[in-house]
Amino acid sequence: MNTAAIDQTNARSLDSTTASMVDPFGRAVTYLRVSVTDRCDFRCTYCMAEHMTFLPKKDLLTLEELHRLCSAFIAKGVRKLRLTGGEPLVRKNIMFLIRELGKEIEAGRLDELTLTTNGSQLSKFAAELVDCGVRRINVSLDTLDPDKFRQITRWGELTKVLEGIDAALAAGLKVKINAVALKDFNDAEIPELMRWAHGRGMDLTLIETMPMGEVDEDRTDHYLPLSEMRKRLEADFTLKDIPYRTGGPARYVDVLETGGRLGLITPMTHNFCESCNRVRLTCTGTLYMCLGQNDAADLEDDAYLAQVIDDAISRKPKGHDFIIDREHNRPAVARHMSVTGG
Ligand code: SAM
Ligand code: SF4
Numbered sequence: 001m002n003t004a005a006i007d008q009t010n011a012r013s014l015d016s017t018t019a020s021m022v023d024p025f026g027r028a029v030t031y032l033r034v035s036v037t038d039r040c041d042f043r044c045t046y047c048m049a050e051h052m053t054f055l056p057k058k059d060l061l062t063l064e065e066l067h068r069l070c071s072a073f074i075a076k077g078v079r080k081l082r083l084t085g086g087e088p089l090v091r092k093n094i095m096f097l098i099r100e101l102g103k104e105i106e107a108g109r110l111d112e113l114t115l116t117t118n119g120s121q122l123s124k125f126a127a128e129l130v131d132c133g134v135r136r137i138n139v140s141l142d143t144l145d146p147d148k149f150r151q152i153t154r155w156g157e158l159t160k161v162l163e164g165i166d167a168a169l170a171a172g173l174k175v176k177i178n179a180v181a182l183k184d185f186n187d188a189e190i191p192e193l194m195r196w197a198h199g200r201g202m203d204l205t206l207i208e209t210m211p212m213g214e215v216d217e218d219r220t221d222h223y224l225p226l227s228e229m230r231k232r233l234e235a236d237f238t239l240k241d242i243p244y245r246t247g248g249p250a251r252y253v254d255v256l257e258t259g260g261r262l263g264l265i266t267p268m269t270h271n272f273c274e275s276c277n278r279v280r281l282t283c284t285g286t287l288y289m290c291l292g293q294n295d296a297a298d299l300e301d302d303a304y305l306a307q308v309i310d311d312a313i314s315r316k317p318k319g320h321d322f323i324i325d326r327e328h329n330r331p332a333v334a335r336h337m338s339v340t341g342g
Helices: 005-016 063-075 094-106 122-131 148-155 157-171 185-201 227-232 306-316
Strands: 033-035 080-084 112-116 137-140 176-180 203-207 239-242 251-255 260-264 277-283 284-286 297-300
Touching: 033 063, 063 080, 063 277, 063 306, 080 094, 094 112, 094 122, 094 277, 094 297, 122 137, 137 157, 148 157, 157 176, 157 203, 157 260, 176 185, 185 203, 185 260, 227 260
Parallel strands: 033 080, 033 277, 080 112, 112 137, 137 176, 176 203, 203 260
Antiparallel strands: 239 251, 251 260, 277 284, 284 297
């Protein structure tokens, strides 16, 4: 994007008297998720095909351009920003962007800067993340079994991720573990994963697999409704619904036996869209107003950025239409989760 054009539009955004974004359903958009790269050092089977075609590097916005777009959203009322991907920590020089965005927290313009990561690079970056103002992160981890970990991530190494989590905790980061619940893969292990996470002071959030992008497998084979998982957990644990929210789609329960918190993200069995407060920006400057819909706005090369953002927000749909069953055996959206970030 033309730098001068973005500077000009940022000024317009900052001047704007309507510094808040409210969609047609009255939902204030205060949360921006940014996929800083579509690339990743893993190939999780439910997320990516083994042989992926990634965006040509020349199509990516520079980190400076991404920073300017993020600033425009902050000027329009975004208070929470999450970097995701692909794997955000494999993008070259990503700490530049994180440091710049950290300054927005220092200046009181942003409440929280966080990221979702596969953990593989955390040993290297944990201390610096804290230094930049990051206070909590989500680490995706579906199993504690090294062989299964290799199987599900295709390329990942469990010890590296566990070392990364140790480094994050040692650096003082609050860590939440995210696991996709997969039938006949990790469902039997979820109690152990929960005891392990809670034992280390980490929340665990379970996610239902979503039909996004073609992968090499049939997602129906491993789809596990969390309503079912919850019933299974209730055979051994006392789960108490609590009103705790992090501004996201997770609903939380306290687990009496472990003293920890379990989150359940159920896009398939319970549509959580009514409280959606977020939009998603890709590394090429495309803004998606819903994870599960195709409508998007191109923020690249646009001299009227604030206006384009307003127009996009006015089109934010009520919700997604994810369905996963044998009849609808196709992704609901063609793009992979790694394009818009989970
Ligand atoms: N690479 C980082 C990571 O794995 O945490 C960030 C990006 S990843 C796309 C974000 C989250 O999306 C991960 O927790 C991952 O498990 C989840 N995810 C990916 N594909 C998914 C799918 N089809 N259904 C549900 N969750 C998915
Ligand atoms: Fe990479 Fe995250 Fe997708 Fe796994 S879930 S392939 S770690 S982007």
